[in-house]
Amino acid sequence: MKNLFNTSNILKSLLLIAVVxxxxxxxxxxxxxxxxxxxxxxxxxxxxxxxxxxKPLVLLHGAFMTIGMNWGELVPELAKTRKVIAIELQGHGHTPYSERKLSHSTLANDVVKVMDYLKVDSADVAGYSFGGAIAYEFAIQSPKRLGKLVIISSTYKSTGWLPEINNAFKNMKPELFENSPMKAAYDAVAPDKTKWIPFLEQMMASAAAPFDLGEANISKITAPVLIIAGDNDGLDKIELAKTYQLLGGGKVADFGVMPKSQLAIVPAQGHVSLMAQTKTILGYLNGFLK
Structure with missing residues (x-):
């Protein structure tokens, strides 16, 4: 019964994505x-x-998504004042499937290579969900290449999610994505559509595997960080508060200096619906990145 409940929630999320x-x-x-x-x-x-x-701003999308699916409504607004560099991670969208093992470290290094190619010495980086974890890893591996960091509905460790989310990750099956918006977006741009199932299996195996980028590593991030989360987006808010403290937040600003990092909890939002709040997210991004 528990597995069915989790699967039902994922299907509801997919339907919401279809609207977006x-x-x-x-x-x-x-x-x-x-x-x-x-x-x-x-x-x-x-x-x-x-x-x-x-000023360059790198965007990293969520799992199973494309640039347009994740960032399509935000890019035109952000591009009015920024050089927006949107990347499609291994196997996603236009980027071909690869049998290369998925790892946060490898994907973060891919981001560095794209920046090198475009001759971008440093950039602000924003990541949503799966892309947020890669953004955290980028901040750890390449601190000199980072200006400011934005993490949207994501965590640096698997235990940062509520148990229901980790259970859902473990019970995902390729058939869940049949006739889904993700499949339609993939088919529209993928260089080899026959790699859909291998891609799903690779991503699902990665999602089900526990990971932890390290509390000590997060506490060493010196760049200002903006964390945006929905109040009911599946993140463990106790762990999220601890993460914010690791980044220098959670202080009594009236007794001292306002922390350079920020935490925004958007009310009445889940993991998927949060990304549909374009005006809200844009307002937070513009205020923080300025």
């Missing part, structure tokens, strides 16, 4: 990247898109 995708696809038809292409990285290649001009 429909609006994003209409928007994307009017917005084209100034530059796009592939970067050779660590035995494979990674797809990127660049929009706008200004």
């Amino acid at each position: 995708v429909s609006s994003v696809s209409r928007l994307n038809a009017q917005v084209k990247p100034a530059d796009s292409g592939y970067v050779p990285v660590n035995g494979t290649k990674v797809y990127y898109e660049v929009y706008g001009n200004g």
Whole structure:
């Protein structure tokens, strides 16, 4: 019964994504990247898109998503003042499937290679969900390449999720994604559509495996960090508060200096619905990144 409950919740999330995708696809038809292409990285290649001009901002999408599905509504607004570099991680979207083992370290290094290729010395980085974990790893591995860090509904360790979420990860099956918006988005741009099932299996195995980037490593992040979460997005809020404290937050600002890192809990939002709150997220991003 528990497994069915978790699966039902995932299906509801997929239906919500379908609504978001429909609006994003209409928007994307009017917005084209100034530059796009592939970067050779660590035995494979990674797809990127660049929009706008200004200080670089790297965007890292969530699991099973594409640039348009995750960031389509935000990119045009962010690109008004920033050089937005959106990346599709291994196996996602335009980036081909690879048998290379998925790891946070490898994917974070892929981000560095894309920045090298585009001659970007440092950038602000924003990651959602799966992309947020990669953003944390990027901050740990390449602190000199990071300006500010934005983490949206994500955690640096698997125990940062509530048990229900970890149980859902363990019980995901490829058939769950049949006729889903993720499948439609993949089919629209993937270089080899026959890799859909291997890609899902690779991602599901990664999601089910426990991980922990290390409390000590998180506490060493010196860049300002903005954490955005939904109040009911599946993150363990006790662990989230501890993460914020590791990043220098949770102080009594009236008795001293306001911490450079910030925590935003958006009310009445789940993991998926949070990303549909374009105006809210844009307001937090613009305020923090300035």
